[in-house]
Amino acid sequence: MSATSAPHHRDALDIMADSALAAVRDSGLSLKDIDGIFTATAQVDLPTLALSEHLGITPRYLDSTVHGGASNLSHIHHAVSAIRDGKCEAALVVYGSTQRTMLKATGKRPAVASCPPVESLYNPLFPISSYALMAQRHMLEFGTTRRQLSSVAVAASRWGALNPAAQRRDIISAEDVTASPKISSPFHKLDCCLITDGAGAVVVTTAQRAARLGRAPVAILGSGEYSSHEGMMAMKDLVRTGAAVSSQAAFAQAGLGPADMDVAQVYDAFTINTILLLEDLGFCAKGTGGQFIEEGHTSPGGRLPTNTSGGGLAFSHPGMFGIYTVLEAMTQLRGQGGDRQVPGAAKAVAHGIGGTMSAHTTLVLGG
Numbered sequence: 076m077s078a079t080s081a082p083h084h085r086d087a088l089d090i091m092a093d094s095a096l097a098a099v100r101d102s103g104l105s106l107k108d109i110d111g112i113f114t115a116t117a118q119v120d121l122p123t124l125a126l127s128e129h130l131g132i133t134p135r136y137l138d139s140t141v142h143g144g145a146s147n148l149s150h151i152h153h154a155v156s157a158i159r160d161g162k163c164e165a166a167l168v169v170y171g172s173t174q175r176t177m178l179k180a181t182g183k184r185p186a187v188a189s190c191p192p193v194e195s196l197y198n199p200l201f202p203i204s205s206y207a208l209m210a211q212r213h214m215l216e217f218g219t220t221r222r223q224l225s226s227v228a229v230a231a232s233r234w235g236a237l238n239p240a241a242q243r244r245d246i247i248s249a250e251d252v253t254a255s256p257k258i259s260s261p262f263h264k265l266d267c268c269l270i271t272d273g274a275g276a277v278v279v280t281t282a283q284r285a286a287r288l289g290r291a292p293v294a295i296l297g298s299g300e301y302s303s304h305e306g307m308m309a310m311k312d313l314v315r316t317g318a319a320v321s322s323q324a325a326f327a328q329a330g331l332g333p334a335d336m337d338v339a340q341v342y343d344a345f346t347i348n349t350i351l352l353l354e355d356l357g358f359c360a361k362g363t364g365g366q367f368i369e370e371g372h373t374s375p376g377g378r379l380p381t382n383t384s385g386g387g388l389a390f391s392h393p394g395m396f397g398i399y400t401v402l403e404a405m406t407q408l409r410g411q412g413g414d415r416q417v418p419g420a421a422k423a424v425a426h427g428i429g430g431t432m433s434a435h436t437t438l439v440l441g442g
Contacts, residue, residue: 087118090274091171092129098276103288104165111136111163113150116171117185117394126169136163142302143187143429144342147398148436152298154279164280171274172393178270187394188430191306200259203267203345205307205431207259210347212313214261216362219350221261223365225249227346228265228388230374235385237375237415242269243389266346273393275402291409296331297439299324307431317435318355318426325437333357337420338407339379340400342428343386352426353381356437380417383407397427401438408442
């Protein structure tokens with residue numbers, strides 16, 4: 076596995092290649108062993124072909140599935156099937172983006188997704204306004220409070236403070252969140268993810284081959300994916316998501332359940348995400364996610380350490396955060412978390428979303 080940050084003179088393909096090379100070295104394989112390439116990025120045309128050429132690889136299997144932040148988790152889900160079917164033996168899953176650099180240089184960042192035409196008539200802050208609507212509905216239906224939303228960002232900052240690679244390392248308070256500029260009601264700036272450069276990569280192969288490489292492999296115990304809509308206006312229920320479906324498949328395949336997980340890594344582009352996803356992944360009852368987080372269960376020392384890198388709110392968010400949920404789960408399962416290491420972490424769930432809670436992919440992982 077590998078995660079990198081990008082100096083400002085690098086482009087997306089360069090940092091994708093850096094992460095890919097580091098992940099291959101970490102796995103104990105070499106580039107000549109890689110025969111499957113799985114990529115997604117908003118900045119490179121034909122990314123699997125471009126990356127393959129950049130690395131000097133002629134893969135037998137290519138996958139450029141793109142549905143936002145769930146893409147890389149889906150790549151891993153697909154790689155398992157491809158390897159099982161004999162279509163490849165060692166799959167390289169890569170993501171990279173220099174969206175922060177692009178934003179500074181041009182005033183615009185690469186768009187992972189665009190607002191559907193009908194919704195664009197209302198000129199929303201896409202996708203912020205869509206998630207703000209989910210938050211408003213959750214507050215209306217379940218009595219979730221403004222302070223409970225803030226508690227998600229507070230918990231993320233506590234983990235970020237323990238991660239030397241985190242972009243935001245200051246511990247914030249609930250008052251800090253509501254004192255930050257209002258963006259789209261009920262969201263303030265600190266309810267929203269960072270904008271960063273970054274890349275990440277993992278290698279997927281068989282358990283038998285991994286065991287011979289002398290590294291610390293992480294097992295893919297179960298996986299599932301589900302999609303329900305593209306545009307927000309087609310989302311049937313603003314507070315019930317496809318995570319319930321994808322996670323049910325993943326947990327069933329693993330023969331495990333939420334109670335067996337030692338850590339959870341979920342896509343936290345906005346504070347409401349963590350609340351909704353922990354509910355739909357089965358870690359707490361529907362409508363109680365805000366209280367669950369406010370009570371400290373996801374923070375350092377809590378019973379469900381969540382987004383232990385600091386997540387998209389405190390660690391990094393280079394456009395699509397999904398690969399980082401997997402990388403942090405692997406870090407914890409390999410006992411490499413340093414000051415943020417969760418003692419005895421042996422089972423983890425990683426969950427990615429794409430679009431406006433549109434696509435969902437869940438992985439259950441074991442050390």
